[in-house]
Amino acid sequence: MQYTNFMNQAFEEINQHYTKNETLGKYLVPSKSKLSINEIETIVSKIKIVKFDCDIAGVDSGFVSKRLSFLDILLIKIGAVIFSYNDSKLTKAEYFKPTLFPEPILLKNGLENDEEEQSKGIERLKKEITTSIELIIEKKPKYLFIDGSIIPQYQNKPRSDSKIKDDYESIIDLFQKLYKTSEENNCTLISTVEDSRGNRFKEVLIDSLKLNEEQLKFASDSSILDYILINGERTCFFNYSKNIEKHSILKEYTKDWSNNIYVFYLKASNYDKALRIEFIAKKDIKEKANEIASIVYQLSSLHKDYSYPSILIEADMRARLTNEEIEIVFNKLIDKIGPKLNLRRGNRPFK
């Protein structure tokens, strides 16, 4: 009975959500290519495909962690890939500093639960961004794809009195170093978010079209865009944040960067959700957005049910780690130090 009620309630909520989005879609679709919200672009435009001949890089990381009695081990593996293209076709794949084994890291002692999780994310970002910087300097790709957001996320940010505050600040510096390095090397940074729950596009719509905020309370950008975008279209670009001064991450950036981070969505397959793209541009933003949309579309529109840049699919596969890999490291430690390192639950002599 309990489950029946839950299912009915969930179904009702989801249905309402879809209905609202559908209503908004019906309202917007007829004029989506005419209405303008940033005075430069219409809400939706068709992506213009331009063939490309260049090197494109992608960086991703995989990690697994293991909790021990008084410390945690983290294994990080970076997948850094450079694809060379001719007439938009892959001609060569190269791997930047390929490593067979993941790098083991001992996390700090005495962290609170929330800090432990943040620390893992920070360590991972450190490796990812450092590698990206090195790759740009050494390989000079025309585009570098980052898996995930182009800035650190809220969940990476520790409390003001946290033991890992310094680590976090170093990440902020590293990200800005990455932007600078890419600018200096004429490399366009593109970040794609596989499963975005962003609401910024909704905010833009509400503000510019004076929509009823309450009606769209539970909608996210991607759920709204499911009713607006069709394959081969992108949204207009918009600022990463409505209020940069108050944005908990961007406010720690220098204005040189925080004011120039943009977002748009594009649809690269018939049956997948819209893909969130983030990029940095100081001028000719529309042209840059068009250029990026063309590249991302061509790299992502391979499957009717799934759209994600092929370079990041490959980077993800190169970075993928399994629990067995951390078990090997863990077992070697246990061999040397003894079972006391294990959590009590791991030593339970019963099933």
Added chain:
Amino acid sequence: MDEKQLGTVVSNFDGPSPSRVDFVINNGMIHKGMFVEIPYSQGNMICMVEDLIKTNRYFERPDSVKTIGSEMENHFPVADWEFLIAKTRPLGIFSENKQIQRPTFPPSPGTKVFIAEGENIKRFLGIDEKGLMLGEIPFHNVNLKPKLSKLLQKHLAILATSGAGKSFLTSVIIEEILQRQKEDGQIALLLFDVHNEYSFFGEGVTDNKYTDYSSKTKIINGKDIKFKCSSITPSVLSSIFPKITHIQKREILNIINKLKQEMKSGAGPFDLNKIKNEVLNLDEKTANPLIAMLNEVEQLNLFEKIEKPSIYDFLKQGQLTIINLNDIMDERKKQIIVALVSRKLFNLRQDNYSKIPPFTLIVEEAHNFIPESTAGERAIAREPLTTIAREGRKFGASLVVISQRPKRLSSSILANCNTQIILRITNPYDLDHIKQTSEGLDSTSINMIPSLKVGDALIVGEAVNAPTFFKVRLKKSQNSKHEFTLEDLAKRFNEKEEIVNKDTEAYL
């Protein structure tokens, strides 16, 4: 070991374990059935490649493969993700000075894997330079030369579907035995040729590209074979007439013994009529059925006063004797010839080693002579051949049984054949029967049998230390002049018919 590393042992769900070692190929080529070597704590581990699997993460999901199709290569480095995994079965471990040991401990993941060196394969399989050259182990350039005694002393079974190369392989084995020198040890061969497939051994060669074995071959037509009447023992009668009673057996034994005694006393050899006359002296109840049996025996036209040829003339060291049973239509007569010849030869080896040389009996269509079921007249030869299979080893009497229907072949015989050479077999019942009766065969090897090409064979058992696939060497002897294709037979029929028609027209 070959200096070039072939691959590296991987750790996966199946191993490495003492019974399974998988490795990823780093460079070079590998094939199913190849031998590889892995450096091991106690020496070198020899493994056989049982299967090869190519993996590629990009092609794991059929929906993606179908959707992206040929565009995959334009967008992903698919070739970089292709891995060739070899699944191997450790066969044993050997070092310079030690005997071959069973693997009891796995090699470590990450251990290098090498193609096994030819010399090591020979040493591992127990190949003898003076052994019988049966063919070549593919991909290793190693000749498969099992030692004569290991191949034959504890009997050999050759099993294959029709047309897979049984007779070809048998010819190769015969050639090898006939070519042996005295100092290497020569044995005598006796072949029961049911379909006249081997008479070419006895025929002169006109084309000098073939080796002439006619001087080492003697062909006896089954129709000409006569056994002496003293051979009609109760056991012979009971194998021909399974329902013979104990009293009847006792009486016939008494009569034969009496006649033998008279023969030794100077009365000379006796014939069937003499036996019948003695039988008629018995009471009617015993005599009548015995007379009926003897009449039947008489109709076989197999028993006379004197045996022809003498059993002592059947065998000669380094010689092949072919008993051609092709012209005998009566199945029972064939059975009796095989049974009596086999029994007599075995008895002679048992009685006194010097009377006849050590021999190997080659029994074609063995499932007819040694069937699994005891079906009356079809199993007359079963008992003597089974006796040889069971006890022949110590007397230098061995068997080569050849069959295309292993399922119908006695499982006791198959189990006693310590070496089996299996060519292509597709019948699942036959494969199952082989699996149940062969200790050395694993399911992977069994699964490979149906896909063997004509001339490819798997040898398993005493002759080699591990199941080994090999390609049967080419024959040196000439091809049979008595084997015709269906087209040839049709043409010959036409020619004969035309001659008859012409003769008829001429007569009219």
